[in-house]
Amino acid sequence: MTRIDHRPSPTATDLATVEAALATLAEPAPPRLAHITLVAVGLADDYALIDSPVGPLRVAWNGRGVSAVEQAPDDRAFELRFFARTGRRAEHRDELPLTLRRAIDRRLAGDRRARIDLDLRGGSEFERAVWLKALEIPRGEVRPYGWVAAEIGRPKAVRAVGTALGHNPVPLIVPCHRVVRSDGTIGQYSLGGPENKRTILATEGLDPDELEGLARAGIRYIGSDTTRIYCLPTCHNAKRITAAHRVPFRSAAASESAGYRACRECRPRVALVA
């Protein structure tokens, strides 16, 4: 390009021709490259619709993981809300990546081993602890807010747990619907309200009416008079107790004074503090 030779020889001219030709070989990158790159590093997101028991939901993801699950009336509303929360643009896609869609299907069907990376940036340390704890609650079971608070070592932060679950950016995947009020009633739900929470719990095999019926009757725990272990009512161990051996308790103290010990899986005792 920089030909200093002032006496152009045929050779020099041809080299200059080659250089000039090479200089035209730069080419603009395909327009999608920038967005794809930003998504890969988690500075922008893609989203697509999925079906759910409560109707179509928008799921956003980036290279760090799933970043949003929302019920929104349309794309525009979703994008605005997403931007307001994360400061990032989200672009509509027709489909979720296949592996992600499969993992979400498996997770919603109750397989907790289905690996789904989550992008929980923006959550406080406390909020993340609450969300990760909710992930431990098996499908078909519920835990009180107080249980979550106690399990993360903040037994007095029951209300804050409720607030944190309300801010859960990825409902359904982080099953905040499995956390109910400490008195056993269903409680609030960020994904479209309490009715949706009941619907989702019902699709997971729980009967919300039965649950609230127990709560109204003041029953918080179920014990087995054969094992002398007491559980939270929806613990899979409690569900296995046959009707003849089910012993209802109103409080953990009552269970323990009757000589029962707490189940090691649902750890009902921690809810006692709340």
Add this chain to the structure above:
Amino acid sequence: MRVERLSRQPGGNATGRDSVVFHRSMDEARRSEDAALAARLADDLDGAFEALVGAHADRLFSISLRILGDRSDAEEAAQDALVRAYRALATYDAARIRELRLRGWLATIAVNVCRNRTRVHRVKTTELAFDPGAEPAADPLASRDSRAAWAALLGTLPPAQRTAVVLRHVDGLSYAEMAEAVGRPEGTLKAQVHRGLAVLRDAFIAAERREREEMTA
């Protein structure tokens, strides 16, 4: 004529000296842009990374395209290079980011990504260009599109030579920047570029001669 003589740019009638001055000031302008961007990245990586993509995606794509010869390969390579750059920057402290010379540093990453990719799957255009069997198509200059012809011709160069020629003359890096980018002495790179250009020139002259012969035949 199928291989066009492309006019020299910019300002076809600039003397050699003017063009040297022009390029020097270009270099300086680019360097201060780079330094400003590096400073922004050091302050707020997530906030400034999109600007880095905007400023460098085209050149990383061009470098990859002319080394690999395939558009979709090049797109993946450029994306891969930018993602690697982001991940590296995320581990650097602010002072180190501020000192980075982004043009050369990013080119290094792209060149390495391309090298790794060619190791895994051989690049199609290179094979085509080397194929002595197919008669007219084997001559890269026989293509109607002159840029495609030059690109194919570039694909016939051995990888190290091709990389050096691409960095110097497609991307326009200085030899100093290239030396930093590929970790070779400037002298070696100059020799590689010179040899590469000579091969391209000879192929070009041969093609022109063939054309003349065909026309007079």
